Amino acid sequence: MSEAIKPLDEDLEKINIFDPELMACPHAFFKKLRDEAPVYQDPNTGIFQVSKHELICKVARDAKLFSNQFGTIQRSGGGDYPQEAADIMASDGYPPVDTMLTADPPRHTSYRSLVDKAFSPARVSDMGPEIEDKINFIIDQFYDQGKCDVSIDIAQQLPVRVIAEQLGVPLEDYDNFCGWSDAFVQQLSGTSSPEEHIAIAKQLVQFQQYFANKLKEKENNSTDDIISDLANLDFEDENGKNRKLETAEQLSILQQLLVAGNATTAHTITEAFYLLISNPDQMELVVNDHSLIPNMVEEALRLLTPTNNMWRIATEDTELGGVDIPKGSVILIRYGSGNRDEDLFENPDKFDVTRKNARRHIAFGQGIHVCLGMNLARKEMYTAFPIILDRLKNMRFSEGNNFVYSPNVLLRGLDNLYIEFDQV
């Protein structure tokens, strides 16, 4: 089954790019952009949209011309940020610092090389048994009922449990973890009201205070986890000075690990269930041949693209795809559109677990900001799905699904997916 994507009749100029319905279901709009204007300046906001695979890669790989210093836009989700929220952060929290995602070289390089070590392929490749234990434990919690909400009961559980252990945080703080992660996702959404921004600021302060204490504890009591590394390792800063991270820098890095890792991995796991159950022929293929699971995961990443869009800012007057882009312009690179580019992917809306070039997707980005956690995310999903498919038999959708993706200018995914299954 291909996702049925109806062509969009409306003229591009009439489209509100922050319309919640459009953000929830952007594929017809993306196709129109690719067909009519691969580099397109939205007349209402002035924001440039880049929608073809090749052009997106060009932007993402050129960190000199296209800056990631979009921290301010990201915090407000592209809209207005209320003063009261800024005051809460200023009086009770730590100031925002641009570390990895929102920093350019040489700043970016310093932080990235420090944190890269924690997520190296070698470290991640040893995590198989630990991930197997976790997914079995997660399934045990609802197994006897023969049904679950995939998003809440499985998909959100796995990455949070894995990262909690990597960060050295006890699981009794799991509820707080999820709350903070949700608040950060909401902050990026572009749909938050002033009241929501204020509530998010309060959550952010709680997160900062919690982790500031943990970091302090680890200064004198180092263990083998990322918090201890952040608390104790020296790094070479952008001025070539060897020093320890300041608390605000440590917190900015931790926040990124929490947000960037949890919602994205969770959304991909949920999407894989959705795609498999919607496409029984593809389900049968992976159930009968587990060696197809990695490619199935790559197809889910391609079709969903949980980090659907990303910001960039032009550092010079430039030209892209024949369109002039002035210095200072705000750009949205549409990763989700690039992943359905018909020039690269045949029948791009189709879920095909045997697709030869599925891995050419750009769901993890490109260039120096390419996802720091991609080895970990892949390891989690490649390890979990064989167990999921062995234990949850004859999976089908149950009552209550609306299959609606929550609107968010950067992230995309289903927040609920109710299924039933037979026990082995």
Ligand code: HEM
């Ligand atoms: C399916 C799961 C994931 C997807 C699809 C994903 C996607 C992405 C994308 C597209 C970027 C690039 C952003 C840009 O172009 O500016 C990125 C960066 C990043 N990701 Fe992921 N991510 C995932 C999981 C994770 C995990 C598990 C972690 C860590 C625990 C993580 C941490 C980060 C960080 C820290 C960055 C910023 C890196 C930098 O700027 O150098 N991600 N991710």
